[in-house]
Amino acid sequence: MITTETDEQTLSATLQSLRSIGSRAAAIQRIADEVSDGAEEQVSSLDSALSSANEMAASLKETAAQAERVSNASERTVSSINETAAAIEQVTANNTNLTASISETASAIEEISASIENVSNSANEMSSSATETTAAMNEIAASIRSVKDDTESLSTSVTETAAAAEELSRSAKGLTTNADDLSVAAEETSAAINEMAASIEEVTAMSENLAGNVEEVASAIEQTSRSIETVAQNSSRINESAVAAAASSHEMDRSIRSVATMARDASDITKRLARETEEGGSKAQRSIEGTSRIRDSMQQSAAVIKEMSRRSNEIGGIVDTINTIAERTNMLSLNASIEAARAGDAGRGFAVVAEEIRNLAERSARATADISKIIQGLQESLQEAVSTSNEGVRIADESGRLAEEGMTGLEKILAGVRDAALIVDQISRAAEEQITAGQTVVRAVESTAALSKEVSAATGEQSAAAQTIVQSATGMRRTTREVVKAMNEQGRATREIIKAAQSTTTVANQVRKATAEQASSAAQMLQAVDSMRRGVISTNRALVEQSSASDQVSKEAERLTSIISTVTRAMAEQATASKQITVSVGHMRLQSLEVSRAMEEQSRAMREMTGASADVSTQVRMITRANTEQASASENILEMIRGIRQVAERNKIGVEATLTETIGLAADAGEISRILEGGKPSARRGKNGRGRNGQKAEKPKPADGNAQSGSTETGPMID
Amino acid sequence: MTLLENDMGETFVLFELAGTTYAVPSADVRQLEMIEHITPVPNAPDAVEGVVFSRGQVIPALSLRRRFGFPKVDYDLRSRLVVVSVGERSLGLIVDSAREFKRIPPGSISPPPETIAETTGKYISGIFSEDDRLILILDLTELIANGDEIQTESNS
Secondary structure (H helix, E strand, O other), X not given: OOOOHXXXXXXXXXXXXXXXXXXXXXXXXXXXXXXXHHHHHHXXXXXXXXHHHHHHHHHHHHHHHHHHHHHHHHHHHHHHHHHHHHHHHHHHHHHHHHHHHHHHHHHXXXXXXXXXXXXXXXXXXXXXXXXXXXXXXXXXXXXXXXXXXXXXXXXXXXHHHHHHHHHHHHHHHHHHXXXXXXXXXXXXXXXXXXXXXXXXXXHHHHHHHHHHHHHXXXXXXXXXXXXXXXXXXXXXXXXXXXXXXXXXXXXXXXXXXXXXXXXXXXXXXXXXXXXXXXXXXXHHHHHHHHHHHHHHHHHHHHHHHHHHHHHHHHHHHHHHHHHHHHHHHHHHHHHHHHHHHHHHXXXXXXXXXXXXXXXXXXXXHHHHHHHHHHHHHHHHHHHHHHHHHHHHHHHHHHHHHHHHHHHHHHXXXXXXXXXXXXXXXXXHHHHHHHHHHHHHHHHHHHHHHHHHHHHHHHHHHHHHHHHHHHHXXXXXXXXXXXXXXXXXXXXXXXXXXXXXXXXXXXXXXXXXXXXXXXXXXXXXXXXXXXHHHHHHXXXXXXHHHHHHHHHHHHHHHHHHHHHHHHHHHOHHHHHHHHHHHHHHHHHHHHHHHHHHHHHHHHHHHHHHHHHHHHHHHHHHHHHHHHHHHHHHHHHHHHHHHHHHHHHHHHHHHHHHHHHHHHHHHHHHHHHHHHHHOOOOOOOOOOHHHOOOOOOOOOOOOOOOXXXXXXXXXXXXXXX | OOOOEEOOXXXXXXXXXXXXXXXXXXXXXXXXXXXXOOEOOOOOOOOEEXXXXXXXXXXXXXXXXXXXXXXXXXXXXXXXXXXXXXXOEEEEEEEOEEEEEEXXXXXXXXXXXXXXXOOHHHOXXXXXXXXXXXXXXXXXXXXXXXXXXXXXXXXX
């Protein structure tokens, strides 16, 4: 791949960030797993708390039910006691009535006694009154029997009450035990809750830590996302440069080919140049030789010219002489003409001759002038020739020197050209090699371009994935914040729970105290019930006695009746009989007094029982209230525990979600790492960062490398 | 009538000076000489170059160029010393060249133009026109008169 240094650096930096993300994600995973475990523990301990609270509630309900029952029973007891009291009252009243009627009887008997004489008149009256008495007796007996029944039922009730009281006592004991258990459980719960609170605090701290880590991760992820964006941009830039590189590699190929062609041409040219240079060298050699020959000939011609010049100078000198002669001749001829003219006629012939001489001299002068001109021209030409030949010699020297230099230069050129030819050969070969290399480059660049396109696409996907990661990170942040919030809520709830547990403990203590009180009141009640029973028994006995007494009375009444019926027969025995009756009545009175006393005792006992029952009622009410309180408290606790459980569930869900997210995140980080390292992107993942195979997150082995080693379970890493 | 003067005119010796052809009557000319050696004399009048020894006489050499106001040139083979004598006086005139001897009919001699007669008229006595040139007839008297300052011992 064609990358610039900065792109590689960016990639490796991104790689580093992703590594840390992956490791952080692993850490988050671990933390989340711990939190999950903690949450599960929470949930299970909450469940156990819930169950024990439920048990408590159930037992409280049972207690409440029992208390209800006790209350009902005691109510019933009270009512039956009231009934009994009423009955006793009635009995007492009856007794009083009895006493009254006994008194009446006595008085009647006295009347009888007084009016024995009126027996026969009042025998019917007696009989009727005896019948009445008997009826009353029967009624009494019936009532006594009913009383007895009532008393029996009372006894039964009392027994029931006793049983109930025993039950109550037992249940109170049981309750005490339960309360103890509850207290212990509450303490355990409290301890557990404290532990839980501590662990929740831990978890809260961890969650906050986690939140911090998540923030770090989120910001790292954002940074990663940005760097992925940068990478994506760089990838597209790389792509562009790859495309440009492909184009320029084609260009390069073309230029390499053209260079190869040019190198071949250059090789040919240099070879030709070498040949030509060699030729040139030989030509230069010949030229040098020619130049020296020229020089020689120049010098020779210069010598010749000098000779010529000298000769012409000589000629010039001669010509000068001739010219001088001509001038003199002319002058002489003129002089002669002058003299001849002076001589007149005699000198006429002389004048002609002088004229002739003058003409000749003139011709001579002209000829010499011509010669002189010619000579001058010749001299000039010779001068020119001399200078030219000098120039020529100079030039020939120059040429010779230049030719020598040229030779040297040519030799250098030749050497250079040979070197150039070698180099051009090398270039040509190198160009050929370059062509093949260029081909390779072109192919490589094309494949690079394709790869960079892929990379660009992949980084585009990465970018999208990074966006997803960012969103996941944001979701993670939110989740973490929610977790933290939930942790805080948990903490608060835990503190509430602790308070509630404390209040529960207090309440349990109270309950224990109350149950202890209950137990003691139950014991008291037992005692009271015992006394009640005893009272009942005594009452029963009394009643039995009563009954027997009433039976006796009844019998006596029958007897009386018989007696009375025999009164008619045996009025005579009236006196004795009335005495007997009186005695019996006295007995009866005594008995009724006893009965009254017994009734009073009963009444007292009843009152005691009532009081005890009232106590029991009160106790039961207290118990009921306490129970209700307990029940409501336990309901509250239950509610709170439910709430906590819900929270714990939410927690758990949230932690699981976090875990899943984290694993997905780690998977993503691993993916990105792999992609950035140049591997092919693996098969597409499912949404929401599930694992590569779409399975839920598994816990990482806790003894795996730490974050610094940078190894995760979700992706290969390179160092 | 002498040979010097007949129907065909008087004979003149023609000389050149600064491109102009002058003529002096040949009767006035004693001889022509090459300029061989002029001995300079101190305090010589203007245009007198010096003295020459000619035919046993010491005569002054007058440079006509200088006298006529022409610039001086070097002597060459053609330079002549025209020895003229008028009466007792002889004077050597240094000219550029003197190579002709000519007979000029007097009727063909024109007087000098009036405009220059004042100045040049002193030296030029007439002008002769021939083909393509004008020949100035020189009047020696003025020259001789001016050369009067030099009294030669040989004049007797």
